[in-house]
Amino acid sequence: MNIFLRIGSFCFLYWGIMACNNNKPADSLSNKVVADTAKYYPIANFISDEMKYVDLRNFTIVEKISKGIDTSSRKISKDDFLSAASIVLQQAQWFTANKNLFIESVFQDLGTESYTINYSSSKAPIKNIDLLLNQQTNLPKRLFIRVIQQSADTTITEQFSWIANKQFVINSSKRTQQGYTESSIKEISWKNQDQ
Known part of the structure; x- marks a missing residue:
């Protein structure tokens, strides 16, 4: 059980560091071109x-x-x-x-x-x-x-x-x-x- 706790802690710490180092800008509606999806009757x-x-x-x-x-x-x-x-x-x-x-x-x-x-x-x-x-x-x-x-x-x-x-x-x-x-x-x- 102790080994699983250590591996779990290591994975949690590793993913936390990787997330902090991500310099990629977050997707937002302001930088996306949104297609017209309105379904008005033809x-x-x-x-x-x-x-x-x-x-x-x-x-x-x-x-x-x-x-x-x-x-x-x-x-x-x-x-x-x-x-x-x-x-x-x-x-x-x-x-x-x-x-x-x-x-x-x-x-x-x-x-x-x-x-x-x-x-x-x-x-x-x-x-x-x-x-x-x-x-x-x-x-x-x-x-x-x-x-x-x-x-x-x-x-x-x-x-x-x-x-x-x-x-x-x-x-x-x-x-x-x-x-x-x-x-x-x-x-x-x-x-x-x-x-």
Whole structure:
């Protein structure tokens, strides 16, 4: 037993001396480059997939525009659809490139069997994104993007709403400090031609 005590003491003393002689700087977060590991939902992929889905099918695509009390409706081509949808895609891509400006929160809604993922920012033109995911499949059901920008004395608010496999809406309003307001709504929907 005495020999084991001596060997143990010697090993303890040896490791203590070795630890004191280590001149290597301790790793700290300040000298490491940390990769971006945030797992934000890829909303740009969702919009892109929806655009491809419509582009590859023989849907009837309808555009409805409302300005004030005037409303018009017309069938549009796939190219017109893709052009209009690309505006929403650009917002989603901007979010993806600047996700560090956003705070994420998640809410489970048992009534609609969905999760709502919210991204909010006070530092970006995109102020708020709400994404409703199906609780069973984790696939998007609805997407809402709210953009608020200031141009001179005019506040421009755009609300982009997307319902999966059905339609998207771009709601735009301009308000001046003098109280002048102008708003427009563009709704684009698609469905099978036999419906």
